[in-house]
Amino acid sequence: MPDPSTGFSLDAISNHVADLLDGIAPRLVTVHGRRRGTSSGFHWRPGLIVTAEEALEADGDVTITRPDGSQVSASLVGRDPSTDIALLRTEEQPLEEIVFGPTDGLRTGHLVLAVGRMPEGLSAALGIVALAGGPWKSLRGGHIDRRIHLDLRLNFQSEGGVALDTSARIVGMTVLGPRGRVLVIPSETIERVAPQLLDKGRVARGYLGLGLQPIRIDKAAADAAGLAEPRGLIVVSVDQDGPGQKAGIRQGDILVRWNADVLPSVRRVYTLLGPESVGRSVNLGIVRTGAHMTLAVEIRERPKPQ
Structure with a gap:
């Protein structure tokens, strides 16, 4: 006691x-x-x-x-x-x-x-x-x-x-x-x-103007992009006049990198688009028809829902 x-x-x-x-x-x-x-x-x-x-x-x-x-x-x-x-x-x-x-x-x-x-x-x-x-x-x-x-x-x-x-x-x-x-x-x-x-x-949250879904990609394309796992995020939609569209991203492109980091999931992209991301530029690694390229995208603030 x-x-x-x-x-x-x-x-x-x-x-x-x-x-x-x-x-x-x-x-x-x-x-x-x-x-x-x-x-x-x-x-x-x-x-x-x-x-x-x-x-x-x-x-x-x-x-x-x-x-x-x-x-x-x-x-x-x-x-x-x-x-x-x-x-x-x-x-x-x-x-x-x-x-x-x-x-x-x-x-x-x-x-x-x-x-x-x-x-x-x-x-x-x-x-x-x-x-x-x-x-x-x-x-x-x-x-x-x-x-x-x-x-x-x-x-x-x-x-x-x-x-x-x-x-x-x-x-x-x-x-x-x-x-x-x-x-x-x-x-x-x-x-x-x-x-x-x-x-x-x-x-405020960041906005790319892209609809994304996870996908497995061809091993040769993965190797060319330097990926340990053949996975990426396919672009299923591109918002008109959005940051992604302005940077040249097309429907069917596959996102594999955010700057130097791989993109394992859509949720990972969502966490990267926090308030601090607005106004910054990001280099997105893209696989398009088997070829690897990098596109610079300026992140904008997500539009207010109508």
């Missing part, structure tokens, strides 16, 4: 966790954006709420339940599927802008409190950081500043809520990853993406 003289006791831990919940409670809301249920969100700036993009099923108005139980409408300001961040606008509340806590000091084994708001009230789960890694790319090509996994069970209605460290700092937003794994979208990612959503409604 812990020695009470050290100040480390179950009562002290219990009261500290409850105090953390009391401190964050005014910022947490319930987001009615799913057909069958709700998710969570939190006030970022006056009148602006951050939530999990994956939990929003529509681009129209949604309903917010505030901490006092009242409901108000909210409109979508912007969403970024690649980082799972969405921004909503609603009636202003007397809350200051959030000061996020950095995640660079977060280590495996640190305690983290995941807090959301269900229609019945606050929900909380206390767990440890199971993984604290470096930057990574999401399956949708988004740049996430740190890979943080939590060892706790998160109710789906708490997705879009906050992750608090033991100093009551918000270190990110909790979301559900593959196989029910609980991930944290780090504070640094939110601080980078949310202002872009507020400004433009979306995060």
